[in-house]
Amino acid sequence: MLAFVGAVLSVPMVGSAFIAKGLKGRDLLKPNGRTSGPWIPECLGLPLAAIYLGLMMMFIPFPFSHMFHTSSSLSIGRETFPQGELTLYMTSLLSLLTATLLGFIDDLFDIRWRHKLPIPLIAAIPTLMVYYSEGGWTWVVLPASLGKLLSTLGLPGWEGTKSVDLGFLYYVYLALLPTFTTNSINILAGVNGVETIQALIIALSVAFNDLLFLPIWPDWLLEALHIGNAEEGRILSWAAGEVVKRHLMSLYFMLPLIGVCAGFLTHNWYPAKAFPGDTLCYFTGMAFSAVAIQGHFPKTMILFFLPQIFNFVLSCPQLFGLVECPRHRLPHFDASTGLLQPSLTVFKEPPPFKTKIALEVMEVFGLTRLERGSPDSGAQTKTETNGRKTDGSSTAPPVRIVSATNLTILNLILVHLGPLHEQSLCFVMATVQLLSSMLAFTIRYGVGSLVYGGDRR
């Protein structure tokens, strides 16, 4: 609650100082946005991070103190001083603060894309170093069926193997996690509120997942739902000891994050009066990675990023040069209607064969909308429905692909749901994120327990 109130109050207070210092941007998706629109303060992730980190620091004595030991209502057995957990707490804060500082430096000095990419990894160093120093767990539970499969394939040693030590490879995964949780949200920036609401929904999902592990559920609820262990108030009857502590720790980090994101949304929602900047994305992304690494649930965490994974896979042809990638891929603002349309990559030259094939395959799956025309006629003059209905193989040779919608999830939503108002697009994206979280819970506790055998720690 303090985080929410702090975010609501602080953003208008510092806005003008940020504009004065050049931390400002124009809203590209508004009438005359590029040229004469009003300046909007950018990089407001900084005060949000400051509020969050300040609260987290003031919170230190509550879980980690001799004073409050015996009064612990959660009775998870704190006989001795929780030194190890305090280390994890401080380490996560250190990673978050590093991410904030680097994000702010990035916002200030406009670091080039290539130099930006390792920033989340640098911020994750404290977390990874401590994970390593403490002899970090690098074993992964194997699906029960995989062992059988491998033994059937002539690898008899694998039968009965329930877990495998990935060693260095596990660190590679842990090191890539912050890069992904950070950039996958940042890449969708540009539509009012869209980064903030993604972070908010993911934070809510992680917090809800943490609650499942805690022995806090009333008997009547568990009995009515026929789940868990009503006597202990646990939904996951096997969750105990170390696992509970880790998810309690994760909850400490998620609750104020929900607060600042929800508070900031009041300013960042359409029409935005403040932009988050890279700072917020780095900071929230690092929070997700830190709790996932320290809480030993990096695989569950990645499930809450399903829309971002989809967006990354969808973007691959543009990110890796198969299709041209313009500097901005955010949707196109149509000043005449006030609605957003998918933005286009226009091919001045006929695209090479492999690009053509890739785009046509994607068109079949409804992932992009191609526009076709003869080389001499400009792409802009073609109607959109024309491009859609023409079949590449049946038309005369001079007709070629002149443009494709940019390969992002936001453009994809616009391709299928028609031109949308900016607010509606953000709302649809939030709905997608929310539905994906529900799917994630189904996979984690439904399919997951079938494949892995229930007791997944």
Added chain:
Amino acid sequence: MLAFVGAVLSVPMVGSAFIAKGLKGRDLLKPNGRTSGPWIPECLGLPLAAIYLGLMMMFIPFPFSHMFHTSSSLSIGRETFPQGELTLYMTSLLSLLTATLLGFIDDLFDIRWRHKLPIPLIAAIPTLMVYYSEGGWTWVVLPASLGKLLSTLGLPGWEGTKSVDLGFLYYVYLALLPTFTTNSINILAGVNGVETIQALIIALSVAFNDLLFLPIWPDWLLEALHIGNAEEGRILSWAAGEVVKRHLMSLYFMLPLIGVCAGFLTHNWYPAKAFPGDTLCYFTGMAFSAVAIQGHFPKTMILFFLPQIFNFVLSCPQLFGLVECPRHRLPHFDASTGLLQPSLTVFKEPPPFKTKIALEVMEVFGLTRLERGSPDSGAQTKTETNGRKTDGSSTAPPVRIVSATNLTILNLILVHLGPLHEQSLCFVMATVQLLSSMLAFTIRYGVGSLVYGGDRR
């Protein structure tokens, strides 16, 4: 060494980007410094802090790892994983990073003096919170003679009392420490190199003090000097266990600090090509406070700040309004000679009686130089020697104090050593700092052992 090389290389690399972003200042103590001098990048403490923190993060696995346990050459008994020390390490880094971020925000947004003052305290919160959470030690060793004195005065319970629990008061002291270690260096900013060299000498002193506690000294040296315990290689024969670990930790923090300060001095020495900004002062000051609090030697630390304490006491009349305080109190640049002279506070009105008395007392002790004249003649037309030789009590009533040299240690040096070149002033200040450190060691291990009885932990 890496910190030194990093500081030497990085400062010129980022300088132009800092100037482009408005992080720049003019050198006030150069010809035409205020108006047309070249822009010099300001706030270079940021890359220094980044290098320092990066190195400290990469260093985590070396002292805190299962891998390196048995090969520890210092044999200070690391049977179990040093979880508690890792917490201290992370906490100190967190405080340092907070100080860096807040210092940078201060440099960027020019926070007002009153809002600035609590910044070091905020940065110290992680350190203080962890100190408190771990049931921090608040006992102070009493001088042996004080117990006797108190019992003689009719307080019989005090006899034999060797230490006393200051409780909350000790926290007040610990909370004030970072405010002092930070601002006391910052207040002297303005002369090329002077902040950096102060920080460097203090860091060297702390590191040397740490070395005294470690069992690393060769037998022949200890035998030749007739000190310590040659068999164990200890100078302080009583230093063992926890105390050694704490000073080893402190050394981890001081060595790269020496590196970055020495490296930055190559750019910040006269004529300065880069300014440290508040960031460096906050960052180094916080480093000193963090190691002092975590290492349980806050009283020893304050001894290394003798010139800063002197400067603070000297400044009190101006800080607390007894004497007018101009915005800048740095020495005055005399363009005709190229030398620095003490800057003056000019009294347009006759100063009030209490101010007059205070200034005249300070004049007697040689702490300021007053200029006297009749009210109608301007202060600027008086020669300096005139003001010096006139005795306030013997002159006619209309003659009053028209100006006083500003009450800082730098101006005081100039009062007594005549006009000095900027480089010479910095050199003199460094000498003062070095001599004070020697005095500090004498007090700590000479007088201190007499008063406290040797075995001071």
